[in-house]
Amino acid sequence: MSSHTPKNWFKPVAWAALIWNLLGVIAFIMHIMTSPDMISKLPLDQQAAYSNTPLWATIAFAVAVFGGALGCIFLLAKKSLATPTFALSLGAIIMQQYYNFFIIDSVALLGISSVVMPLMVVFIALALIYLSIKGKQQGWLN
Template structure:
């Protein structure tokens, strides 16, 4: 079966989306104690005490998503395991955000929208990759 015409534009949009995730990760890594001290007190603790496992999950999530998009653009089935690992890392990171630090209490209900969107997009990219392999769009 031939590759659908929408796959490449979707993969490019997803690449841009995941690039924004990489930028967010880099920005978090660049947070200095001075910048953290300018945040509200309750948010300062959340940024000061991020455990290494959550930071690693964040890195795997965003760089895995970016790499998965590159595989998708190159029509490689390696997108499937890459997006799978990225999604698992996203879920682990969100466990920290919602269970460990309870980001809803820190940031309000609006803190739920972006993580849910991230999860939905990650599931969608994994689904498209699996479907692509089944339909022989990916090899």
């Protein structure tokens, strides 16, 4: 196996990451398709947070999930464009989490459990950036 051939685990990890990011795309689509009737069934404080989400936070959500999915497609295609795409996605994740934690205070709104998923998202985004950089260094990505 040459140094330009990815390790055996590379492709399954890239596919798993793509599935993870596609779940994020589905979550985004569900978010933007949530009807006023569905929002009205939430507690009042959650209704206000949901209804008053600024456009920039929604755009950050879209860039985060679509950027992550596109970065995974670049990984699978063995393209070094994965790294800047993942970096853009991480920047959008940080913007989105700034909104969630510092503007609407999701911990007060939803409880401490609201921290788990955002931490996983950030950790996975960082791991994908690392993987893409390592892939470039090893000659797996061109």
